[in-house]
Amino acid sequence: MENSYKNSGVDIKAGESTLDNIKEVVKSTFNKNVITGLGHFGAFYQLDLKNYTDPVLVSSVDGVGTKLKVAIDSGIHYSVGQDLVNHCVNDIAVCGAKPMYFMDYMAFGKLDPVIAANIVKGFSIACKENEVALIGGETAEMPGLYRDKDYDLSGTIVGIVDKSRIIDGSKTKKGDLLIGFKSNGLHTNGYSLARNVLLNKYKLNDKIESLNSDLKTELLKVHKSYLILIQRIISNFNVKAFSHITGGGIIGNTKRVVPKSSDLKIDWNSWKVPPIFELIQKTGNISDDEMRKVFNMGIGLVAIIDKDDVNSLNKVASTLNEEPIIIGEVI
Secondary structure: OOOOOOOOOOOHHHHHHHHHHHHHHHHOOOOOOEOOOOOOOOOOEOOOOOOOOOEEEEEEEEEOOOHHHHHHHHOOOHHHHHHHHHHHHHHHHOOOOEEEEEEEEEEEOOOOHHHHHHHHHHHHHHHHHOOOEEEEEEEEEOEOOEOOOOEEEEEEEEEEEEHHHOOOOOOOOOOOEEEEEEOOOOOOOOHHHHHHHHOOOOOOOOEEHHHOEEHHHHHOOOOOOOHHHHHHHHHHOOOOEEEEOOOOHHHHHHHHHOOOOOOEEEOOOOOOOOHHHHHHHHHHOOOHHHHHHHOOOOEEEEEEEOHHHHHHHHHHHHOOOOOOEEEEEEO
């Protein structure tokens, strides 16, 4: 047999088909600042700086982790695209930044143009919800490194903020309150432990009474975007800091935005932990301490505010049907 790239496991035509499938979906996220279409070696985005006096670019890169394995085994691929965008958006929004554009990287064992298009559809849904342009990406087929049905994703987000409006937690002080906002589940963290525990007892299609759904539906809930809430809070008063609760839990992430001389006091009984976390803990016989290190436990965003701003925050949050919960304080 004559050697070829295709015989080695890489199908160039599949890549071309994927590009054809996603062009219009990607284009639907463009705005007036995007000045190129797909196909160039680089993506071009023109900065609109008229509302900024000392602009700073803020960027972040992330992945979806082993939640991807749930998507692959379930055959549901669009939601992980939304997960990736929302996770990245939250990471820069908590710094005070307005996200501008997003870029993705998708790596497959064997490229399936339909699956790739579904993932990109998820990117586009979340990009439009967050008013972010999906301006470029890369798709790779790497047989031998990934199994045929496996894939991995990463995303990069770039946003902008005036230097004077960067939120870095430097003004937090003893007595400031920690206000928690609910997550809608695991978001994109702790899936290695969750899968190890739950899939030894349940199948993804199993209907679980305490969840009021099958397991895959619960585990594939889309990572929530807090962008609108964060921007609404910022526009109404001076918040001290925000913490996006990802790997490391509430304490691990929130300690990143308070002075090293400070500590946190958390009232773990101040909110009701969602059933999925109770199921994981009970099924795996996991300690409270370990659960709190690994999972968000039902709180996806923490705002640190002066205690005198509680009423103002409550009014802002109520306009978005969000429920602020006092979960602790800086000590």
